[in-house]
Amino acid sequence: MASPVYFSDLKTTFQRNLFDKLEMLLEKVDLKSKILKNELVALKLHFGEKGNSSFIRPPFVRKIVELVKQYQGKPFLTDTSTLYLGSRRDAVSHIQTAIEHGFDYSVVGAPIIIADGIRGISAVEVEIEKPIYRSVSIGAEIVRSDVIIGISHFKGHGLVGFGGTLKNLGMGCANRQGKLNMHSNVAPRVTPRSCTSCGTCARWCSFGAISYKDPDKKAYIDSKKCGGCGQCLIICPEKSIKFSWDAKTQEVQKKIVEYACGVLKGKEKKSAFLNFIIQVTPDCDCFNHSGTPIIKDIGILASTDPVAIDQASVDLVNRVEGNHDSTLSGGHEPGGDKFRGLYPDSEWEIQLNYGEKLKLGTRKYEIVKVG
Numbered sequence: 001m002a003s004p005v006y007f008s009d010l011k012t013t014f015q016r017n018l019f020d021k022l023e024m025l026l027e028k029v030d031l032k033s034k035i036l037k038n039e040l041v042a043l044k045l046h047f048g049e050k051g052n053s054s055f056i057r058p059p060f061v062r063k064i065v066e067l068v069k070q071y072q073g074k075p076f077l078t079d080t081s082t083l084y085l086g087s088r089r090d091a092v093s094h095i096q097t098a099i100e101h102g103f104d105y106s107v108v109g110a111p112i113i114i115a116d117g118i119r120g121i122s123a124v125e126v127e128i129e130k131p132i133y134r135s136v137s138i139g140a141e142i143v144r145s146d147v148i149i150g151i152s153h154f155k156g157h158g159l160v161g162f163g164g165t166l167k168n169l170g171m172g173c174a175n176r177q178g179k180l181n182m183h184s185n186v187a188p189r190v191t192p193r194s195c196t197s198c199g200t201c202a203r204w205c206s207f208g209a210i211s212y213k214d215p216d217k218k219a220y221i222d223s224k225k226c227g228g229c230g231q232c233l234i235i236c237p238e239k240s241i242k243f244s245w246d247a248k249t250q251e252v253q254k255k256i257v258e259y260a261c262g263v264l265k266g267k268e269k270k271s272a273f274l275n276f277i278i279q280v281t282p283d284c285d286c287f288n289h290s291g292t293p294i295i296k297d298i299g300i301l302a303s304t305d306p307v308a309i310d311q312a313s314v315d316l317v318n319r320v321e322g323n324h325d326s327t328l329s330g331g332h333e334p335g336g337d338k339f340r341g342l343y344p345d346s347e348w349e350i351q352l353n354y355g356e357k358l359k360l361g362t363r364k365y366e367i368v369k370v371g
Helices: 018-028 058-070 091-100 165-170 176-183 200-204 231-235 247-264 306-319 338-342 349-357
Strands: 003-009 040-044 074-078 123-127 135-139 147-153 155-157 161-163 210-213 218-221 271-277 299-303 365-369
Touching: 003 018, 003 306, 018 058, 018 271, 018 299, 040 058, 058 074, 058 147, 135 176, 135 247, 147 165, 155 338, 161 165, 161 306, 161 338, 165 247, 165 306, 165 349, 176 247, 200 210, 200 231, 247 349, 271 306, 299 306, 306 338, 306 349, 306 365
Parallel strands: 003 365, 040 074, 040 147, 147 271
Antiparallel strands: 003 299, 123 135, 155 161, 210 218, 271 299
8 A cells, every 4th residue: 555645846935935835744744643742752853964054954943843832742853973073973062063053942942952862872772673683772862752753854875875764763863882783894995096095084984994004005994993884985085985885785774774663663653754855965964065966956745654755755856857067977867866876886775675574664655745
């Protein structure tokens, strides 16, 4: 049976603006019925790495906050700390970055609570009994919330092809140990020929996994130390670092889906998801820059099915013409695979197939136009 995925384009009038449309989308997924009086509602989003500009705009989040309050819930904005040494590596720097990006209480009307604590170690082990994990390590305050609303910026992703609701839930709600578990055994490699020994990757690596070996002084990644976070791929100015798109990276997608199962356990009827297909960048908002969007802006999707909303988002992106002025190297034509155009060897379908296999949702969907 197909899941409904509600879609609103970005066309507006004097009578109906984008915030009105956002409210209509959340009415369609019956958000009001999911929230009881005084329940704690986690708004899971990505505040963006310092230097990034493609994260979801705070005024959209404020509208969601206002609706939750209208439904007598108690909303809070949340995310978890990062593996890498960036501006969100602990709760203090994470909150400071969020405020600098406009997610201050005076703007959005809700507090920021970093779900895995001040140093990324506060978690609850959630039993899931899945093929890879018997239990998963989820940020404690996400587990302890009553309702979760996933608010995702849909974009490309160097490790899993694309990032949407499943990535926002699975990777985004794990504490540091959970992220490390998902990334383990996925070590990138260096192409010595193009490496200039500039040292950028080693300075950025939070695991101390990169060194410069004699006699040529080229970068070397110690797979035993590597946490697999993938930051060095984007940081390298010469693009000398690559992932091997093999079974290990495919397994990461499955791990992400199993973590998403843990996040939603007990909240299957107390959750809703939004994908913003706006400023679809080649890479994750974890990077300290935002690339040229690979397509035109499309709109906003809402659903209670995390698999269906991501499948619908992929299809909407692939349906339109690609931006030749972006880093998209193939699939520019309408119907072309934009995510393989970014990462030719990626198998992004794995996360969707696995989510369906675990009955997290279905790839079959029906687009319902709203507004």
